Amino acid sequence: MSTSPTPSGTGAARADGSAVRIGALVPLTRPGWVEAGQHLLAGLELAVSEVNDADGIAGRPLELVVRDTAADPERAAAAVEELAGLGVAAVAGEYHSVVARAAAARADAVGLPYLCSSAVLDALTEQPTEWVARLCPPQSRGWRIYADLLLDAGHSRIAVAAQPSVYWAAGTRILRDCLTPRGGTVVELDMSALSPAALCDELADKRATALLLLVGHPDPAVPIVRSVRSDRRLAEVMIGAPAGQPEFAEWAALLGDDGAAIPFLRYLPERLTPLGARVEKTLRERLAETPSFVAFEGYDTVTVLADVLRSHGTDRARTAAAWPLVDVEGTRGRIRFSRTPGISVWQWASTPIQVVDRDPAEPDRFRILHAG
Template identity: 70%
Template structure:
């Protein structure tokens, strides 16, 4: 049985995230096949690189459907997952979205698509609550506008405004001047390209006027090793969202050990990849591709799906959510700042 996998493996996609997602998907396939496969039949993963290109993803969905895959898995970038989900819905091919959080993946409710990570509105509200609890009310954003970042800003603004918080959009050409002039106490990096995000961090970190400003990255850039390679000490103490429990399940601990042999420091994205295959294998064993019947143990807890108001796909409600940062004294250590 073949499962199609959509993964960003070349630029402008987030290649490191794609590598982690693929590693988790492939490890789960190996584990299931080592245990006898699904109904005595091995699983095979057909991986296609989306390169963060929505149209390339749509073409891959059509190709994989022609090849006869029984389901689709994967994708990291929300704007890409949205187009893949819409195409999968149109042709009636089950798609489990592994790692993209944009609330609206399809226009109308569908039985064909489900999602493992929390919807953006869920995770980003937890991040907004973290900011409020830490005393931040004037929060600046450095944003590269697209549907994902624009949605994030709306979520933050809607959650912060009733509690006296304010979102301030800055002019990138005079970022530090604006931070000081507008009396912001926090700056959120809402930029997809790691190099561009790192450049913003460096400019703020090395301006003495901004020494007390919190830098945050809710989308999770500091989770990956290339962030610290680019930034070194400047990349620590930047809070971000990740979807892990305080303690992994026994399955999660075993998977973490296996992933470290390949990734050294597996991210939450790798666990999302593993859990994706666990769910799809469970559905294939039952012979019933009904997301509402899923009840299976994943690396991060018991997984089931339901209908959530405002979200047209079946949703795991909810995976564990944390706000964490990297410890300045030990960059490999993550400090849990808030559990969601």
């Protein structure tokens, strides 16, 4: 079910059992978003290496125990159970919201601190919990900013091409709640019943001016983009991808020019902190490409956990009790957790948010369209 433990930094050389271990949940195989998982893991591993270069956790090496979730909620929940039994001090990571929700529920049930790196679903747990904290912004905040961009650009008739999922349904609801009171209309198109060609017919029939991709990557997102871009009836339709499908190099490799000018959300500031600029350089070398915001989320996750473990020890209950005491310089700003109305976990409330796209004139370059 899972990969073998993956030691990082000086922890790899220690066999006396003294390492402080953190479980890492990462999608590394399909149907998970593998490229996102690779970036997340690169950030986690870089931070672990740097923690160990700085004498670890009170002289003990920090070690990652990596588990591949493959975007499977049941697999993630089982991994949390296993990691708890292995004695990890905390669990970190995960990119997919529905998977992170399963991991958070199990972490809460077994009393294991979980710092979620990348999953934005507002309802990460059904009830408020002290065991879970999150670095990325809640979906409602980011997608409201995206709705503002749509209206500012003159789009009031929005079609969403969606697959069945709690995450996509929540996104549709947020968009409708934001757009409807301001004169907008949201039309749902069920991609479990439509082919890309049939979707194009629906868009033309309903006279939508924007199409949002609330679907998986690369399928069916890539075939949809190709179909819409090649349909002359839809030449003026804006394509958007609030969940961030165009962030990664695979998108540009598969779609070329067709993948440009598709706005998406990412969680970066206009300027990285000095720490972020240094980390960006190292991550670029490790990944052999520009690091995505997900890589910075991974780095910041370990940075926060290392600070907590150094300050409060490795007892799980003390770690969970320390979330409101966190005050750490990350790659994207100062990280502090608080209770946010409507959010059931400890939340970094000031995560930077941008809406960006790939520049049609230079698809490897990103343009910042909106920030919040």
